[in-house]
Amino acid sequence: MAKFTIAFSALLLACFALFELGSAEHIPQTAPGYDSSLELCIKNMTEECGIEIFRNIFHKGPEITDSCCGVLLKFGHPCHSELILTLLSTGKFASRELEILQKSKAAWKRCRSIVEGH
Numbered sequence: 001m002a003k004f005t006i007a008f009s010a011l012l013l014a015c016f017a018l019f020e021l022g023s024a025e026h027i028p029q030t031a032p033g034y035d036s037s038l039e040l041c042i043k044n045m046t047e048e049c050g051i052e053i054f055r056n057i058f059h060k061g062p063e064i065t066d067s068c069c070g071v072l073l074k075f076g077h078p079c080h081s082e083l084i085l086t087l088l089s090t091g092k093f094a095s096r097e098l099e100i101l102q103k104s105k106a107a108w109k110r111c112r113s114i115v116e117g118h
Contacts, residue, residue, distance in 0.1 A: 037082070038079070038082060038083060038086065040079075041075060041076065041078075041079030041082065041083065044071070044074045044075045044076065044079070045071060045072075045075050045079075046068075046071055048068070049064075049067075049068035049071040049072065052064055052065065052068050053068060053072055053107065054087075056103070056107055057084070057100060057103045057104050057107055058087070058093060058100060058103075063110075064107055064110070064111060066114055066115075068111075069110070069111030069112075069114045069115050070111075070115050072107070072108070072111045073111055073112060073115045073116075077108060080104070080108060081104075084100070084101070084104045088100060088101075
């Protein structure tokens with residue numbers, strides 16, 4: 001059951017890039033750059049924080065909460081970067097790739113400052 005939850009969470013985060021949030025008419029598909037190594041990363045991410053972080057970076061969502069900043073840092077920078085690049089590899093956000101990379105970097109820096117006090 002735990003392996004299913006981890007795999008489902010990884011697939012869920014990778015699929016967000018392929019369809020609008022809340023749209024049930026699209027069939028979720030694995031992102032082209034999806035790597036099974038992301039499954040190891042996902043064990044440190046909660047679904048709630050994954051959605052919050054995704055909305056902040058890929059959409060004009062609110063700032064990431066302090067509690068989700070803690071989860072993001074536990075997720076780790078390599079995993080964060082890999083997931084962002086995987087989602088960008090879908091091509092859905094090609095016109096905003098630079099903006100998304102900047103928002104990703106800013107989100108990491110802000111969360112690190114909050115959690116580590118720098």
